Amino acid sequence: xxxxxxxxxxxxxxxxxxxxxxxxELRVLLIKRKHEPFQSHWALPGGFVEMDEDxxxxxxxxxxxxxxxxxxxIEQLYTFGAPQRDPRGRVVSVAYYALVNLNEHQPKGADDAxxxxxxxxxxxxxxxxxxxxxxxxxxxxxxxAKVRYQPIGFxxxxxxxxxxxxxxxxxxxxxxxxxxxxFRTKMLKMGILEQVERQKAVAHRPAFLYKFNEEKYxxxxxxGFMFEI
Amino acid sequence: xxxxxxxxxxxxxxxxxxxxxxxxELRVLLIKRKHEPFQSHWALPGGFVEMDEDxxxxxxxxxxxxxxxxxxxIEQLYTFGAPQRDPRGRVVSVAYYALVNLNEHQPKGADDAxxxxxxxxxxxxxxxxxxxxxxxxxxxxxxxAKVRYQPIGFxxxxxxxxxxxxxxxxxxxxxxxxxxxxFRTKMLKMGILEQVERQKAVAHRPAFLYKFNEEKYxxxxxxGFMFEI
DNA sequence: TCAAAAGTGTTTAGTTTACACCCATGC
DNA sequence: GCATGGGTGTAAACTAAACACTTTTGA
Numbered sequence: 001x002x003x004x005x006x007x008x009x010x011x012x013x014x015x016x017x018x019x020x021x022x023x024x025e026l027r028v029l030l031i032k033r034k035h036e037p038f039q040s041h042w043a044l045p046g047g048f049v050e051m052d053e054d055x056x057x058x059x060x061x062x063x064x065x066x067x068x069x070x071x072x073x074i075e076q077l078y079t080f081g082a083p084q085r086d087p088r089g090r091v092v093s094v095a096y097y098a099l100v101n102l103n104e105h106q107p108k109g110a111d112d113a114x115x116x117x118x119x120x121x122x123x124x125x126x127x128x129x130x131x132x133x134x135x136x137x138x139x140x141x142x143x144x145a146k147v148r149y150q151p152i153g154f155x156x157x158x159x160x161x162x163x164x165x166x167x168x169x170x171x172x173x174x175x176x177x178x179x180x181x182x183f184r185t186k187m188l189k190m191g192i193l194e195q196v197e198r199q200k201a202v203a204h205r206p207a208f209l210y211k212f213n214e215e216k217y218x219x220x221x222x223x224g225f226m227f228e229i
Numbered sequence: 230x231x232x233x234x235x236x237x238x239x240x241x242x243x244x245x246x247x248x249x250x251x252x253x254e255l256r257v258l259l260i261k262r263k264h265e266p267f268q269s270h271w272a273l274p275g276g277f278v279e280m281d282e283d284x285x286x287x288x289x290x291x292x293x294x295x296x297x298x299x300x301x302x303i304e305q306l307y308t309f310g311a312p313q314r315d316p317r318g319r320v321v322s323v324a325y326y327a328l329v330n331l332n333e334h335q336p337k338g339a340d341d342a343x344x345x346x347x348x349x350x351x352x353x354x355x356x357x358x359x360x361x362x363x364x365x366x367x368x369x370x371x372x373x374a375k376v377r378y379q380p381i382g383f384x385x386x387x388x389x390x391x392x393x394x395x396x397x398x399x400x401x402x403x404x405x406x407x408x409x410x411x412f413r414t415k416m417l418k419m420g421i422l423e424q425v426e427r428q429k430a431v432a433h434r435p436a437f438l439y440k441f442n443e444e445k446y447x448x449x450x451x452x453g454f455m456f457e458i
Numbered sequence: 459t460c461a462a463a464a465g466t467g468t469t470t471a472g473t474t475t476a477c478a479c480c481c482a483t484g485c
Numbered sequence: 486g487c488a489t490g491g492g493t494g495t496a497a498a499c500t501a502a503a504c505a506c507t508t509t510t511g512a
Contacts, residue, residue: 006239006277007280008237008238008239008240009237009240009278009280010235010237011237011238011240011310011321048235049238049310049321051236051238051312051319052312052319053312054310054311054312055308055309055310055321076307076308078305079284079305079308079323080284081278081283081284081323082283083280083281083282083283090280090281092240092278092284092323094308094310094321162464163464163465164463164464179501179502179503179504180464180465181465181466181467181502181503181504182500182501182502182503184465184466185501186500186501199464199510201510201511202462202463202510202511203461203462203463203510203511203512204461204462204463204464204509204510204511205462205463205464205465205508205509205510206463206464206509206510207463207464207465208464208465391491392491392492393490393491408474408475408476408477409491409492410475410476410477410492410493410494411474411475411476413492413493414493415473415474428491430483430484431483431484431489431490431491432483432484432485432488432489432490433482433483433484433488433489433490433491434481434482434483434489434490434491434492435482435483435490435491436490436491436492437491437492459512460511460512461510461511461512462509462510462511463508463509463510464507464508464509464510465506465507465508465509466505466506466507466508467504467505467506467507468503468504468505468506469502469503469504470501470502470503471500471501471502471503472499472500472501472502473498473499473500473501474497474498474499474500475496475497475498475499476495476496476497476498477494477495477496478493478494478495479492479493479494479495480491480492480493480494481490481491481492481493482489482490482491482492483488483489483490483491484487484488484489485486485487485488
């Protein structure tokens with residue numbers, strides 16, 4: 001059992017939790033640290049991995065502790081392990097990113113936080129704790145890349161949504177305008193959206209509501225279909 | 230310093246090292262384990278992360294120990310941390326993948342290996358050690374995805390290569406035929422290849438040799454250019 | 459009847475796919 | 486001169502981009 005001879009880094013998970021707010025801004029959940037190091041600095045929610053706990057499980061646990069949500073899109077991002085990234089000693093952190101529907105959930109704030117809040121992704125506070133600036137940067141890049149060839153964006157919207165909402169979502173994440181006509185044509189042609197009903201009581205022509213049909217998508221991928229925006 | 234209160238998993242790096250052999254097969258370097266657990270099973274080269282060592286550094290160290298090569302494409306793949314993945318106890322492994330020009334380097338074989346050999350990627354041995362089957366699967370998928378939108382494939386070829394060699398490379402990695410005319414047009418139009426000279430002493434019309442112009446590529450990416458096959 | 463957002467038609471430019479052919483070299 | 490890859494021309498099908506227009510609702 002020679003493995004036990006080696007000194008070991010501590011192992012944590014950190015979560016980049018993205019949400020979309022009512023006024024159509026992409027936001028990320030940060031907590032204000034109660035303790036040193038980096039007391040009162042904003043940081044990503046995270047914590048230590050238990051000895052008998054899978055990494056994914058640890059990340060989902062952190063996510064649920066902070067937001068109360070389960071069963072949302074969550075995926076491993078990258079593992080950060082620079083020797084001096086934590087002043088307390090060697091700490092390696094496996095970062096995850098998640099997409100949640102912000103309207104349905106408010107941050108809870110864990111014990112070790114002074115405060116917790118949703119911050120605008122394109123207008124972040126300075127001096128984040130540890131290397132969290134870098135982690136966030138990578139998460140944004142990954143989200144922007146991934147959203148284009150995997151249908152994960154739906155995770156940020158309510159279960160039923162209009163095509164305009166969906167387009168707006170993509171414009172926010174990709175940070176550039178899209179053409180309405182082409183967006184709709186493309187989206188509908190893929191055949192992974194299911195028309196549900198119409199909006200009601202809006203002061204304009206009511207839009208069709210759609211939901212993402214995951215079964216159809218899975219079936220299509222099996223026969224070579226590729227999602228793409 | 231409460232971090233020290235927690236029991237810690239051991240931390241290792243594993244390397245998926247890809248190479249292209251003379252007869253145009255994609256191969257991966259595996260070592261035959263000398264010791265238990267999984268004695269005499271094929272496994273990915275890897276080892277423990279030193280306490281003051283960056284993860285990337287550890288991966289590059291492993292790569293150099295096994296192959297003698299430095300300064301090749303190497304990138305973090307994913308971190309594997311299922312509680313029972315190593316029978317000795319909790320071991321979390323950060324996996325990397327690398328691309329090397331196989332013709333210029335032969336495996337060295339480290340101390341803890343009975344044997345080391347390049348195995349065909351699409352014809353792997355059964356019963357790899359630990360979860361290395363899964364790691365390899367993910368590495369192949371990542372390579373196939375990444376090679377299409379980042380110019381990393383060149384790492385598998387000699388510094389100078391013909392367009393036919395390059396096309397062959399893509400056909401091998403993507404595991405499907407590509408159209409010659411279209412491949413060439415697309416490749417050359419991107420403007421990241423530099424024509425060097427001609428082949429000599431071949432029993433057919435001599436082909437132009439090219440090299441990948443990294444500077445040009447970097448410059449182009451800065452002005453919004455996207456590599457794509 | 460007006461504002462607001464939903465939703466559609468159509469033209470043009472560009473890209474992808476496919477196939478067929480010619481070219482230069484060593485043996 | 487012929488086998489072997491190297492290299493090119495071009496038509497047809499498809500996709501993306503751009504723009505302008507019509508429709509439906511509540512107030």
